[in-house]
Amino acid sequence: MSRAIxxxxxxxGTGKTLIAANLAAIYAKNGRSVCLLDFDLRAxxxxxxxxxxxxxxxxxxxxxxxxxxSAITDLSEKYGSKxxxxxxxxxxxxKAIREMMIKDRRWEMEALKRMIKAKDTLYSDSxxxxxxxxxxxxxxxxxxxxxxCSDAVLLVxxxxxxxxxxxxxxxxxxxxxxxxxxxxxxxxxxxSKQQGTLTEDEAxxxxxxxxxxxxxxxxxxxxxxxxxxxxxxxxxxxxxxxHSFIEILEEVSQELEQL
Numbered sequence: 001m002s003r004a005i006x007x008x009x010x011x012x013g014t015g016k017t018l019i020a021a022n023l024a025a026i027y028a029k030n031g032r033s034v035c036l037l038d039f040d041l042r043a044x045x046x047x048x049x050x051x052x053x054x055x056x057x058x059x060x061x062x063x064x065x066x067x068x069x070s071a072i073t074d075l076s077e078k079y080g081s082k083x084x085x086x087x088x089x090x091x092x093x094x095k096a097i098r099e100m101m102i103k104d105r106r107w108e109m110e111a112l113k114r115m116i117k118a119k120d121t122l123y124s125d126s127x128x129x130x131x132x133x134x135x136x137x138x139x140x141x142x143x144x145x146x147x148x149c150s151d152a153v154l155l156v157x158x159x160x161x162x163x164x165x166x167x168x169x170x171x172x173x174x175x176x177x178x179x180x181x182x183x184x185x186x187x188x189x190x191x192s193k194q195q196g197t198l199t200e201d202e203a204x205x206x207x208x209x210x211x212x213x214x215x216x217x218x219x220x221x222x223x224x225x226x227x228x229x230x231x232x233x234x235x236x237x238x239x240x241x242x243h244s245f246i247e248i249l250e251e252v253s254q255e256l257e258q259l
Contacts (some may be wrong), residue, residue: 003131005130005153006150007153008153009157010167014137014188017049018049023249024087025238027083027130027253030253034083038087039135039145039146040134040136044091046087049232057090074086084128100142111142112148112149119149138166139174152184155167157185157188158187164212184259187219218255221245224243
């Protein structure tokens with residue numbers, strides 16, 4: 001049964017994009033057919049990770065210039081994945097970004113209708129098992145459209161007061177308004193006092209956060225210095241699948257099936 005998952009965050013700098021790309025790669029290498037869509041239309045970056053320039057961008061599809069099949073690139077052969085691996089890239093040019101920033105509500109409603117139809121096409125014609133949206137952080141129409149299209153949300157946050165309060169507002173103000181959207185939370189880039197395990201204070205804080213958000217925290221990811229240093233140079237699920245970061249995301253991929 002096909003599922004759509006939105007990867008979202010209250011603010012930038014949480015590692016959301018890297019998590020979305022590696023999660024998609026994990027599903028593909030494990031034999032599932034996946035389509036990753038870069039819906040971060042204000043700060044596209046998946047084209048950097050995958051080092052690909054397509055003939056048509058997702059922007060072209062949303063504008064009605066092409067269909068969804070023309071706006072996605074099949075990277076299965078390039079990466080040797082067991083499952084089909086499609087990626088749709090957002091246009092990174094400053095002109096395209098400016099155009100996306102001034103779209104009105106009517107345009108966004110039409111974009112949502114196109115995306116709902118496209119989702120059905122990807123499921124039926126391309127046999128996609130998982131559709132993953134990498135979205136703009138915060139409350140933008142494009143992000144809300146992706147959430148509305150999805151069966152579940154993977155909400156990525158860091159352990160600071162700004163993110164905690166912002167995440168709580170996202171859940172109460174947006175996710176609950178969309179029918180109490182199923183949500184799993186990842187706390188990313190944790191600097192723990194104990195390597196590989198949580199201190200009592202950290203474990204207590206996690207329980208408090210789950211109570212505050214009324215959503216499960218499905219993963220806590222340490223701050224891996226090597227990943228921070230390499231930035232967007234590699235997709236670890238494909239280059240270094242034994243890395244602890246990928247082991248955690250493998251568990252996340254299974255947890256998402258239970259949401």
